[in-house]
Amino acid sequence: MDDRHQTARVRERRRERRRRQVRRRRLVAGAVLLALAAGITLGARSVGGGTSHAKPEQAASAQNAAPKAAGNHVSVPKEIRGVHVTMALASLPGKLQEYLAMPGLNTVELDVKDEDGKVGFVPSAVPLARRTGAAGPYYKAKWAAKLAHAKGIYLIGRVVTFEDPVLSEQRPDLAIRRSDGARWLTNGGLGWTNPYDRRVWKYNVDLAAAAVKAGFDEIQFDYVRFPSDGDLSIIRYPGVHSQPMSWTIPAFVQYARKRLHPLGARVSVDVFGLAATHDLGIGQIPRRISRYVDAVYPMVYPSHYNPGEYNLSDPEAVPGQTVTHSLLDFQTALEGRKARLTPWLQDFSLGRTYSLDDVQAQVRAARSLHAHGFLLWNAEGLYDGAALQPPA
Numbered sequence: 001m002d003d004r005h006q007t008a009r010v011r012e013r014r015r016e017r018r019r020r021q022v023r024r025r026r027l028v029a030g031a032v033l034l035a036l037a038a039g040i041t042l043g044a045r046s047v048g049g050g051t052s053h054a055k056p057e058q059a060a061s062a063q064n065a066a067p068k069a070a071g072n073h074v075s076v077p078k079e080i081r082g083v084h085v086t087m088a089l090a091s092l093p094g095k096l097q098e099y100l101a102m103p104g105l106n107t108v109e110l111d112v113k114d115e116d117g118k119v120g121f122v123p124s125a126v127p128l129a130r131r132t133g134a135a136g137p138y139y140k141a142k143w144a145a146k147l148a149h150a151k152g153i154y155l156i157g158r159v160v161t162f163e164d165p166v167l168s169e170q171r172p173d174l175a176i177r178r179s180d181g182a183r184w185l186t187n188g189g190l191g192w193t194n195p196y197d198r199r200v201w202k203y204n205v206d207l208a209a210a211a212v213k214a215g216f217d218e219i220q221f222d223y224v225r226f227p228s229d230g231d232l233s234i235i236r237y238p239g240v241h242s243q244p245m246s247w248t249i250p251a252f253v254q255y256a257r258k259r260l261h262p263l264g265a266r267v268s269v270d271v272f273g274l275a276a277t278h279d280l281g282i283g284q285i286p287r288r289i290s291r292y293v294d295a296v297y298p299m300v301y302p303s304h305y306n307p308g309e310y311n312l313s314d315p316e317a318v319p320g321q322t323v324t325h326s327l328l329d330f331q332t333a334l335e336g337r338k339a340r341l342t343p344w345l346q347d348f349s350l351g352r353t354y355s356l357d358d359v360q361a362q363v364r365a366a367r368s369l370h371a372h373g374f375l376l377w378n379a380e381g382l383y384d385g386a387a388l389q390p391p392a
Helices: 003-038 056-062 095-100 127-131 141-150 165-170 198-214 245-263 286-292 319-333 356-368
Strands: 080-085 107-113 154-160 218-222 266-272 295-299 344-346 373-377
Touching: 080 095, 080 154, 095 107, 095 141, 107 198, 107 373, 127 198, 141 154, 141 198, 154 198, 198 218, 198 245, 218 245, 218 295, 245 266, 245 286, 266 286, 286 295, 286 319, 295 319, 295 344, 319 356, 344 356, 356 373
Parallel strands: 080 107, 080 373, 107 154, 154 218, 218 266, 266 295, 344 373
Antiparallel strands: none
């Protein structure tokens, strides 16, 4: 390309960026006015899956068609309305049935592997989970899938990926290490496995595949990133790892997709709410990751935003506005991608007591931007079914 054509192309890119900025400012202004006047009830254009001319970087997206629901799987709802359920809660007699009977609910996310490195069932095809003591009989995977599908419920399996206290302790050769050679731990004393290690990749996707074969419809990878808390300066990653963090995470999800799509499952990831506009130093670049997944689930919990973010003095006090701003950022970041955008919404109290009105304000914000539904997070599993009602 000669300098003249290159200069013209640069100018065109700048013009396009300016057009996007103007468009986004208009959307923000409109959404905020709606939030103030009517609790954010009317919408802008859809979040994710917007139309655009094909670009070379989108070549991978063309190969990323979501698998068709077949056999023992059900189709993803047009609007996801779901909740997270821990493996401990699922182990209580009748508890999973209680969640599945909630009016308006059409999706449940159930832990396959959680933050403690525990696995919710005993997968015969993953002997490493048994040898390390990670696998436990919290629930039977096929039983959980059959229960969900009998109610027409879409079942997502959550796989906490690289934070893994069990595997990192039992297999220190797979763990992130300290500069003195000891196992590295977070501020909370939790060990992590090495995101560069392909053996770690295989272990997590083996667990995901076992869940899919049992009937789970989608696998959602959480903690699919590098560590963010603890003394990061003393971290040492064993082995050769010339690939940057920001390309390692997309490579992992690409690997997961190649293994799970043929089994009929959709593949998705959780990302931080600020990842759309901030390089957090953890390898989460949503636009790159979105090339290889069917859905991106940003955790847009208002309590997790610092004062002043989005020019809001207290983002947690205005949950609808905070979710609107964050989703608009993700809309821009994922423009032209086929991956669906579905937020995690806050249904717990942290800085202040969260009411049903606060949860519903977030739901309205997601709907106003035509997000593909929402999931509610409460670590204790306490949800108000009124937030799960379909739109009027």
